[in-house]
Amino acid sequence: MDRRMFVGRVVVVAVGASPVAALLAACGGDEDDRRPGMGGPMSPGMGGSGMPDWMMDDGRMDAQMGRDMRVIHRLLVGHEEIRREVADVPDGIRAVTTSEDPAVAELIRTHVWQMKDRIERGDPIRQMDPVFREIFEHHEAISMKIEQVSGGVRVVEISSEPQVELLIRQHARRAVSEFVAAGMQRAMSPTPLPPGYRG
Numbered sequence: 001m002d003r004r005m006f007v008g009r010v011v012v013v014a015v016g017a018s019p020v021a022a023l024l025a026a027c028g029g030d031e032d033d034r035r036p037g038m039g040g041p042m043s044p045g046m047g048g049s050g051m052p053d054w055m056m057d058d059g060r061m062d063a064q065m066g067r068d069m070r071v072i073h074r075l076l077v078g079h080e081e082i083r084r085e086v087a088d089v090p091d092g093i094r095a096v097t098t099s100e101d102p103a104v105a106e107l108i109r110t111h112v113w114q115m116k117d118r119i120e121r122g123d124p125i126r127q128m129d130p131v132f133r134e135i136f137e138h139h140e141a142i143s144m145k146i147e148q149v150s151g152g153v154r155v156v157e158i159s160s161e162p163q164v165e166l167l168i169r170q171h172a173r174r175a176v177s178e179f180v181a182a183g184m185q186r187a188m189s190p191t192p193l194p195p196g197y198r199g
Helices: 003-009 065-077 104-119 131-135 163-180
Strands: 082-089 090-097 143-149 152-158
Touching: 003 152, 065 082, 065 090, 065 104, 065 131, 090 163, 104 143, 104 152, 131 163
Parallel strands: none
Antiparallel strands: 082 090, 090 152, 143 152
16 A cells, blocks of 8 residues: 555544544654654554554545644654643533644644534544544534633533533543553554443
8 A cells, every 4th residue: 555545544533622623543744744853754653554444444535634634643743742631521621732842832723623623514534433433423512612822722622412422521531632642652543432322
């Protein structure tokens, strides 16, 4: 599988503050990634044949996928520069995701807005990950508010549907926060559905 086909078939997720913002997963980079601390165009272990089955989609790739994947890749590679705090609020979560590196802070903001747009349009990403698949299945029940803060963003993500609330909290803590903590290594693994989720 050549690099173009690989990039076209990888399903990614969001880093940022919520299911939307969040979403992170493994993907190919580009020439802009060749800078100190941000890795090369493809990170080690990212060969096409080594991708787990759950990360592969059904061959679809929307017009914005490559753009969004490049931002996600850079955030995953630079995950050690990111700080994140998540708190429960009624019906969902509040997450603050920041970096002292201005370039990384801008990537965080870009990623969060990209993922909010995907949620609002119901335009899925990382669909072979159970939590992401369910989030996009119920995207109309999710509300996100984004506020710019020093070094990044504050996101409040809620739903009036209790089952979707479970997904929001699982995505925030077991997906995005873990991506921030462990980077590409964590992004290579799927996210389990939350306890009590009935689908």
